[in-house]
Amino acid sequence: GAGVSQSPSNKVTEKGKDVELRCDPISGHTALYWYRQSLGQGLEFLIYFQGNSAPDKSGLPSDRFSAERTGGSVSTLTIQRTQQEDSAVYLCASSFLGLAGDGELFFGEGSRLTVL
Amino acid sequence: GNSVTQMEGPVTLSEEAFLTINCTYTATGYPSLFWYVQYPGEGLQLLLKATKADDKGSNKGFEATYRKETTSFHLEKGSVQVSDSAVYFCALSPTGANSKLTFGKGITLSVRP
Numbered sequence: 313g314a315g316v317s318q319s320p321s322n323k324v325t326e327k328g329k330d331v332e333l334r335c336d337p338i339s340g341h342t343a344l345y346w347y348r349q350s351l352g353q354g355l356e357f358l359i360y361f362q363g364n365s366a367p368d369k370s371g372l373p374s375d376r377f378s379a380e381r382t383g384g385s386v387s388t389l390t391i392q393r394t395q396q397e398d399s400a401v402y403l404c405a406s407s408f409l410g411l412a413g414d415g416e417l418f419f420g421e422g423s424r425l426t427v428l
Numbered sequence: 429g430n431s432v433t434q435m436e437g438p439v440t441l442s443e444e445a446f447l448t449i450n451c452t453y454t455a456t457g458y459p460s461l462f463w464y465v466q467y468p469g470e471g472l473q474l475l476l477k478a479t480k481a482d483d484k485g486s487n488k489g490f491e492a493t494y495r496k497e498t499t500s501f502h503l504e505k506g507s508v509q510v511s512d513s514a515v516y517f518c519a520l521s522p523t524g525a526n527s528k529l530t531f532g533k534g535i536t537l538s539v540r541p
Contacts, residue, residue: 315471316471345528345529347531352533353533354517354531354532354533354534355472355517355529355531355534357528357529357530360528368528403471403472405472416474416477417464417472417474417529418471418473419464419471419472419473420471421469421470421471422471
């Protein structure tokens, strides 16, 4: 596709359920980032992939959060046993070389997660 | 650690007014600095950037100058338009591979006709 695609765009779930959020980056982009956007908190870094490996996963808030990337393309962010504080917009971004390149990240429109 | 501080919002201006959005940063070394913009219903997109001290980034009439002495990267536009209504994020990235962007909290700009 032309841009970064995320699904679902909206997800409402009950506390304690698991959710999966998907990101389809721009074709050929080797770097992929997940961020979380909460009201009043700005954008919080979660994890960075270069290819299929994650050299920086320092932003994952707990062991309930995990992410993987396969084939150097699609990435899935999984949140287990969701809590109300996980409610946020989860943003995915991709880049041709990562920030060692020209520094531009291309963002998707996000997946809005609401935990009841 | 690295951090970015943006002025508190929201900001409401009349069309053709002058805009300044303040941004200061804390970082070791010489980071690259960015402004990203999020228009309603759209994903964030890069507005402008500067990679070294005294560089000026510019795009769509917006400008920001990398001031190392004041650790600032304030965003300015001489005459705002209604179409500039959006959320603006200041961000920094250390140099080198495997870097990530650290964002400020963002500020909402509303421009009245």
